[in-house]
Amino acid sequence: MRKIKRFIQLGLSIILMGALLLFANESGYADEASVTVKKGDTLYSISQKYNLTVRELKEYNSLTNNTIYIGQKLVLPVLYKPEQMYSVVGGSFSKKDNAKKQIGKLKKEGIDATLTTKVINDKTYYRIQAGVFSKKANAEKQKKLLQKNGIKDAYIATYNTLHINGVHLGSTYGQVLQQFRKPMKTEDHLNIRSLYYVGDGAGIRVNFNMKDGSIFGLQAYPEYLKLRNLPIHKNQVINEYGYPNKVQKVSCYESATCGQYIYQFNKNELIIQFDRDGKTVQYFDLKKMH
Known part of the structure; x- marks a missing residue:
């Protein structure tokens, strides 16, 4: 066996x-x-x-x-820029039920609207999202459609594809090496490759699609990277990614409690966990939403 x-x-x-x-x-x-x-x-x-x-x-x-x-x-250290996407957003409700009522009305009109959230200064706001587009012209059409159906404050929000240091889901292994540099050593286990840069811990873990070699999961651990342009403090995270969609507390090592910022965009999810001090990044975890 x-x-x-x-x-x-x-x-x-x-x-x-x-x-x-x-x-x-x-x-x-x-x-x-x-x-x-x-x-x-x-x-x-x-x-x-x-x-x-x-x-x-x-x-x-x-x-x-x-x-x-x-x-x-x-x-050659070529920096990759994440792709820009255009999201049509409307409303900002403090009560979830009010946002859901508006979404129900839009769906009756054939508009595929969903609920999205933003956490700003520890307060959650509920918003309506009606599509993510790669072309701004298509987003403009959707915005006008929302305004016509009563969402007068509809606007277009420009977002970068969720990424870690410029590497996003669908990137290649070559792009990982470009952004994070060549590691001291690597280890493979099934479709996961661990890249070691500093100390005994893996600085990067990459999940590969075996059919085409593209990335469908990426984890980064700043402690084992020492990468200058990677945000490692909470204020730097907000400057890079904006306010998160969700904030939650989780149990971490030695029975401590750690905080997480969760970003969700275009069916992808980026979880950033902070250390017990509430400020220093422990790890980044980029993956598809379940």
Whole structure:
């Protein structure tokens, strides 16, 4: 029985590696985000060509000195920007039932409206959301439809696709490496890859779709990343993501209580958990909504 179990795990690992090869070259980075060293190239000449510093090139490629060789692939630190989406929103109710009544009326008119919430200064507000669009023109049409049906304060809210450091669901493994840099080591278990950067803990855990290699889950632990542009304090989180849709308390280590900010957008969910001090980020968890 143990042999069969090991065989199944080995087979799944092979499938995972095969999926990764569909979108990553032998260095583990996307082709369009790397450069191959040619005769006469130096770190300085490459850095000048791509508007980088030598230090950035060395850090992103884990180089301890300035020596490079012909044929070597160097990753370029290209920052990915999350896609902008347009959401049609209306109303701001302090009572949930009032928002639900308005949604019921809209549905009778054939408008697919749903309830959404925002927590601002510990108070929950209930709002009507009537679609998420990639094109602003389509959102404008939906806004006018809502206004015609009595939601006079309907407006278009611009949101970024939920992400962690620019990586969103559907991104590739190459984009993960671009945003978080090459790890010291990796570990694979079924369709989960753990990336280690600092200390003994995994800084990143990535869940892969075995069919196309895209990401359907991403967890990040700032304590094991030491990444400067990742928000690690509550005020930085609000500056990056805005006010959350939900706030809740959960049990964490040593019987303590930790707070969570929960962001929900376009059927994706980002949970950000704070430490016992209520300010410092413990982890980010990006996944599909259940």
